[in-house]
Structure formats: structure tokens, C-alpha cells
Amino acid sequence: MEITDREFEEKVLSSEKPVLLEYWASWCPPCHTIKKVLKKLDEEDIGYSIVTVNVDRNLGYASKYQVKGVPCFMIFKQGELVHREVGAKSEKQIRAMLTDHL
Amino acid sequence: MIQHNEEKTCWNCPAALLKGNVDFRACGQSIAAIRDKISEEGLLVECARRPDLGMFEPSITFEQCPEWRETQFGYLLRDMRVMILGIDGYLGWTLALKLARLGCRVSGIDNYLRRKAVAEKGSMSVVPIADMETRLRTAKERLGVEIDFRELDLLNRDELEGYLREVQPEAVVHYGEIPSAPYSMVDAEHAIKTQHNNTLGTLGVLFLVKEICPEANILKLGTMGEYGTPLTGRPIFEGLFPADAVLTWRGQEWSMGGELTPRDPASFYHVSKVQDTFNVYEACKYWWLRSYDVMQGVIFGVHTEEVSEHPDLRTRLDVDEWFGTVINRFVAQAVLGIPLTVYGSGEQIRGYLALEDAMECMVRLLSSPPEPGQYDVVNQLSQLHKVKDLAEIVARVGSQRHGLTVRIQRVENPRVEADEHPFLVVAKKLRENLGYQPKTTLEVEIDKMFTLLLQPGVRGRLESVKGTVFPKTWWSGEHKETMTLEVYEPGNHAAAGYSPELVVTEHNGDD
Numbered sequence: 001m002e003i004t005d006r007e008f009e010e011k012v013l014s015s016e017k018p019v020l021l022e023y024w025a026s027w028c029p030p031c032h033t034i035k036k037v038l039k040k041l042d043e044e045d046i047g048y049s050i051v052t053v054n055v056d057r058n059l060g061y062a063s064k065y066q067v068k069g070v071p072c073f074m075i076f077k078q079g080e081l082v083h084r085e086v087g088a089k090s091e092k093q094i095r096a097m098l099t100d101h102l
Numbered sequence: 103m104i105q106h107n108e109e110k111t112c113w114n115c116p117a118a119l120l121k122g123n124v125d126f127r128a129c130g131q132s133i134a135a136i137r138d139k140i141s142e143e144g145l146l147v148e149c150a151r152r153p154d155l156g157m158f159e160p161s162i163t164f165e166q167c168p169e170w171r172e173t174q175f176g177y178l179l180r181d182m183r184v185m186i187l188g189i190d191g192y193l194g195w196t197l198a199l200k201l202a203r204l205g206c207r208v209s210g211i212d213n214y215l216r217r218k219a220v221a222e223k224g225s226m227s228v229v230p231i232a233d234m235e236t237r238l239r240t241a242k243e244r245l246g247v248e249i250d251f252r253e254l255d256l257l258n259r260d261e262l263e264g265y266l267r268e269v270q271p272e273a274v275v276h277y278g279e280i281p282s283a284p285y286s287m288v289d290a291e292h293a294i295k296t297q298h299n300n301t302l303g304t305l306g307v308l309f310l311v312k313e314i315c316p317e318a319n320i321l322k323l324g325t326m327g328e329y330g331t332p333l334t335g336r337p338i339f340e341g342l343f344p345a346d347a348v349l350t351w352r353g354q355e356w357s358m359g360g361e362l363t364p365r366d367p368a369s370f371y372h373v374s375k376v377q378d379t380f381n382v383y384e385a386c387k388y389w390w391l392r393s394y395d396v397m398q399g400v401i402f403g404v405h406t407e408e409v410s411e412h413p414d415l416r417t418r419l420d421v422d423e424w425f426g427t428v429i430n431r432f433v434a435q436a437v438l439g440i441p442l443t444v445y446g447s448g449e450q451i452r453g454y455l456a457l458e459d460a461m462e463c464m465v466r467l468l469s470s471p472p473e474p475g476q477y478d479v480v481n482q483l484s485q486l487h488k489v490k491d492l493a494e495i496v497a498r499v500g501s502q503r504h505g506l507t508v509r510i511q512r513v514e515n516p517r518v519e520a521d522e523h524p525f526l527v528v529a530k531k532l533r534e535n536l537g538y539q540p541k542t543t544l545e546v547e548i549d550k551m552f553t554l555l556l557q558p559g560v561r562g563r564l565e566s567v568k569g570t571v572f573p574k575t576w577w578s579g580e581h582k583e584t585m586t587l588e589v590y591e592p593g594n595h596a597a598a599g600y601s602p603e604l605v606v607t608e609h610n611g612d613d
Contacts, residue, residue, distance in 0.1 A: 026476050033359040034360075
């Protein structure tokens with residue numbers, strides 16, 4: 001689900017479920033290719049809420065969390081950033097990352 | 103009706119001006135430096151068509167926006183200003199008429215390079231084509247459309263700059279290239295001319311678009327020939343690796359998702375197109391230009407609704423060894439009673455697309471611009487065939503529907519290319535994302551070509567250029583005759599070698 005900074009507090013920081021957040025940019029080809037994988041994961045019951053944020057259109061939290069490279073994957077639990085990884089990932093790698101931090 | 107592009111937003115719209123409101127940076131480059139420049143609200147846009155709206159978030163959908171209107175090909179920007187580079191060519195003219203009829207404001211340039219290069223070969227379009235003045239007048243009289251034209255060389259950047267400033271295009275279709283592999287292999291002069299025109303022409307256009315209309319949707323014509331035909335049989339993806347393509351090395355894995363796939367061009371012409379690919383890719387990255395790089399298969403055919411409207415609206419059809427594409431050449435040979443020339447074993451597999459389908463694909467791509475900075479690639483083809491199978495189909499249509507006696511000849515292959523190779527091609531985006539479904543079958547279009555080429559006026563022109571069809575240009579640079587290896591009756595060559603495989607949806611071919 002695509003969100004903006006205005007929804008960040010509610011959808012990420014106050015989420016009951018753990019959150020997989022992906023920062024992306026329109027000029028980043030890997031960000032576009034990863035969309036399908038995230039959509040597929042979102043449709044499964046994997047125990048995470050999955051959100052995506054366009055880094056150029058939402059600079060507030062991106063600055064706060066010092067997002068440099070995209071795609072930037074972050075895992076939040078109870079409002080805390082517990083893990084981040086930068087760069088394209090295969091579906092297998094994303095699943096492994098999620099399992100490791102559930 | 104659900105349209106393929108109804109959920110696209112201002113973010114995709116060339117009328118949404120970013121107003122220099124962006125930070126040009128690469129992955130891994132800090133955004134800290136630009137925090138002062140842009141408010142924490144993030145990126146806002148202004149609508150070039152509705153400046154009264156002020157700056158706003160780019161979130162209005164095409165379905166909601168009154169500037170986008172519904173057509174049979176999806177929502178299309180009302181009166182979209184489209185500039186076609188190479189508007190006099192086989193594809194350029196055909197697309198100009200289609201777009202104009204759809205309500206676009208079409209402009210274009212051409213320096214008649216194609217007409218001159220075909221004349222240099224001692225050939226001409228076998229379908230008679232009118233001069234540009236007559237074409238434009240006829241388009242107005244018969245179709246009620248105004249097309250603006252400048253005779254202009256793509257490399258004349260000063261004049262092109264003036265014209266771009268005048269038109270302020272919202273889309274640029276770049277057909278302004280020398281589209282011939284054999285032409286580029288004739289000698290140094292032709293190779294240099296091809297690469298100079300194509301590569302430097304494209305590079306110049308990119309700089310001008312950046313300066314004048316950076317929001318324009320650039321449709322850049324590439325070719326499936328950029329990929330080559332890898333003997334491993336690995337998939338030919340749509341320009342960029344999908345997320346699940348993984349590089350494995352020393353027991354470790356890396357996703358290749360989003361990276362450019364390997365290119366293995368097959369002539370100095372194809373090299374020019376690969377260079378274009380990199381230049382367009384970089385320009386999108388550096389300057390937030392947006393582009394579809396269209397990896398097009400071999401186009402065949404003569405028909406669209408618009409060009410068939412009047413003889414003076416016809417698009418060109420070349421059958422010479424330099425500019426005639428294979429199916430077009432085969433039909434011409436069948437009409438002339440010359441055995442169809444299959445190079446080498448004829449097992450070469452290529453992608454193909456009918457002219458009318460190609461035009462629909464281009465309209466759909468124009469209707470759904472990429473996002474700012476997005477470089478996207480589509481493999482634009484509807485079918486894969488072996489060359490020798492095409493000869494069989496042309497022979498069958500020619501004999502069954504037009505009473506012709508057609509034979510096939512295998513000749514020495516003057517090209518340096520794999521005669522036999524696997525070919526697994528992915529072409530999903532046009533179908534999955536842009537709502538395209540192929541409409542024109544090979545047999546139907548070949549039948550239309552026979553009908554046109556058998557007309558006495560066209561037949562006479564074919565006779566006068568028949569000496570230009572047989573291949574003489576050797577990739578080796580040798581100047582020698584190409585020998586015929588075998589002449590055979592259609593139906594006498596059994597299927598052999600590899601089978602083509604085309605993946606057009608998410609799940610076909612997965613097993």
C-alpha cells in the first residue's frame with residue numbers, strides 16, 4: 001500500500017503489526033521491478049503490513065531516517081526501526097528478511 | 103469500461119511541471135543537501151494546462167482529470183502535442199495519421215534520408231507514395247486533420263531547438279534513425295553515417311528535451327536486435343531484469359532486478375541502437391527524463407485504417423535488401439516469381455509485429471507515460487517465427503489465395519549470425535500493463551500485401567526494382583555474389599532445431 005508522510009504515524013509508527021516499509025523513487029529501475037513482489041507478499045498473510053513510500057514526494061521521515069539509497073527496506077516493530085537493507089532484493093531474500101525479524 | 107491507465111496520476115502526466123523542483127541524485131547519494139530547497143511536504147507540481155490550480159500534490163488520476171479523455175486505447179491527453187522525428191518514414195507517417203485522427207496535435211520533422219538512401223540503392227518504395235506537401239494536403243482533405251511539418255535534419259540542433267520551443271511537445275516519438283543492418287555493413291562510410299546519425303542524433307535530442315520539454319514522454323524506437331540471440335537460451339527480458347533474476351557466484355546471491363540486461367547487437371546499426379539505449383537510460387537517470395525504449399520486432403504489412411483511406415496517404419514499402427524487411431521482401435519475391443530468399447538454414451528466430459498492431463502499441467505507450475526519471479523498456483512484438491517458416495506461410499497465402507506459383511531458395515548467409523539458436527522472449531508489459539491484444543494475423547496481413555502488390559501500378563514498380571532484393575552485402579566486407587544453395591518447393595522442409603517460445607503473461611512459460 002502506497003502511503004505519504006501524513007499517514008506515516010498511523011500506518012507505520014502506530015501499527016499493531018510489524019511493518020515492512022520500502023522507500024522507492026520513480027527514477028530507480030529496481031524499485032519498479034520490486035513492486036510486483038511486494039504486491040504478491042501483501043496479498044498473502046505473512047504477518048506484516050507492507051507499505052511503500054515515494055522518497056521524493058515524502059522527504060520528512062526519509063530525512064529523519066536518513067534514507068540515501070533506494071530501494072530501502074525497513075522493518076518497524078511497535079514504532080521502532082529494527083532493521084534496514086538497501087538495494088534490490090529477490091522474493092526469496094525479502095521473505096528471508098521478514099522471517100528473520102518476525 | 104476499465105481503462106489500463108485510469109489509475110495513472112499527474113505523476114505520469116507530461117502537463118504536470120516539476121518546475122525544477124527535483125533533486126537529481128543517484129541511488130546511494132545523500133538527500134541531506136537538498137532539504138533546504140524542498141519543503142518537507144515533498145514534491146509538488148504545477149499543471150501547464152491549468153496554472154490557476156497553483157502548486158499541488160501530483161495525485162489526480164487520469165480518470166478524474168478533465169484533460170484526459172477516454173478513447174479506445176485508454177485515456178489520452180486531450181489535443182496532446184506529439185512531435186514525430188522521422189515523420190516521412192514507414193512508421194512515422196503511419197503513426198502521424200493515426201494520432202492526428204485520435205485528436206492529437208501532431209508535428210514532425212524529416213530530412214527525407216530514407217527516400218534518399220533507398221534511391222542510392224537503386225530502389226524506391228514499391229507502393230507509390232506522395233510527396234510531403236501532397237500527403238499533408240490529402241490528410242486534411244480526407245481525414246480532416248492538420249499535421250505540422252518541417253523539413254529538418256535531426257542533427258541540425260539549432261533549428262530543431264527552435265521548432266521544439268515553438269511546439270512544446272508533450273511527447274516525442276523518435277523514429278529519426280537509419281533503420282538498416284545491411285546498410286550499416288556496406289562499408290566504413292555507411293557504418294559511420296548510420297552511427298553518426300543515430301547515436302549523435304539521439305544524444306542531441308535528449309539534451310534538447312531536457313532543456314525545452316523535460317516532462318515529455320520520449321518514445322524511443324529500439325529493436326529486438328539489440329539483444330542478440332544468446333545460445334544459452336536464457337530469457338530475453340524486457341530490457342531490465344525482473345526482481346527475481348538472481349546472480350549466483352561463490353555460493354552468494356544478488357538480485358539483478360532493475361538492471362539492464364545484456365545486449366549483443368548483430369550489426370553496426372544494432373550497435374548504434376544499443377548506444378542509444380544507454381544514452382536514453384542515462385538521460386532519464388541524470389535529468390529525470392521519462393522514456394519508453396521500444397524494442398520492436400520486425401514490422402510487416404501495409405495496412406492501417408488511415409493509410410488505406412487514399413492512395414496519397416499510403417506509407418512506403420521497401421523490398422530492397424537494405425530496407426525491405428523479411429516478410430515484405432518475401433511477398434514481393436512471390437509476386438515477381440522469384441524464389442523466396444532464405445539466408446542460411448532459415449532457422450533464425452525473430453519477433454514480428456504487423457504495422458497496424460505496432461501503431462496501436464505506440465498509441466498505448468503515449469497514453470501511459472512513465473513517471474519522472476523512469477526509463478522503461480517494452481518488447482513490442484506479437485509473434486515469433488523462424489525465417490523458413492515465414493517463407494512457407496507467404497508461399498501458402500500466395501498460392502492458395504492469389505494463384506501464384508511460389509518456390510523457396512536457401513542462399514548463403516551473408517550475415518554473421520547464429521543460424522540455429524533457442525529464443526525465449528518475454529513480452530508482457532504491453533499486454534499486462536497497457537491493455538494491448540494483437541489483432542492482425544500474419545496470414546490476413548500477408549493477404550492484404552499481395553492484393554496491393556499485385557495491382558498493375560505497383561507490380562510495374564516491383565519489376566523495376568527486382569534487382570535490389572537479392573542480398574549482396576556481406577558482413578565480412580567481401581564483395582562477392584551470394585550463391586544459391588538449394589531451391590525447393592514449399593512444404594518440403596520438415597520442422598527441425600529449436601522451437602520459439604514467447605512469454606506474454608505472468609504465468610505462461612513458468613513451468
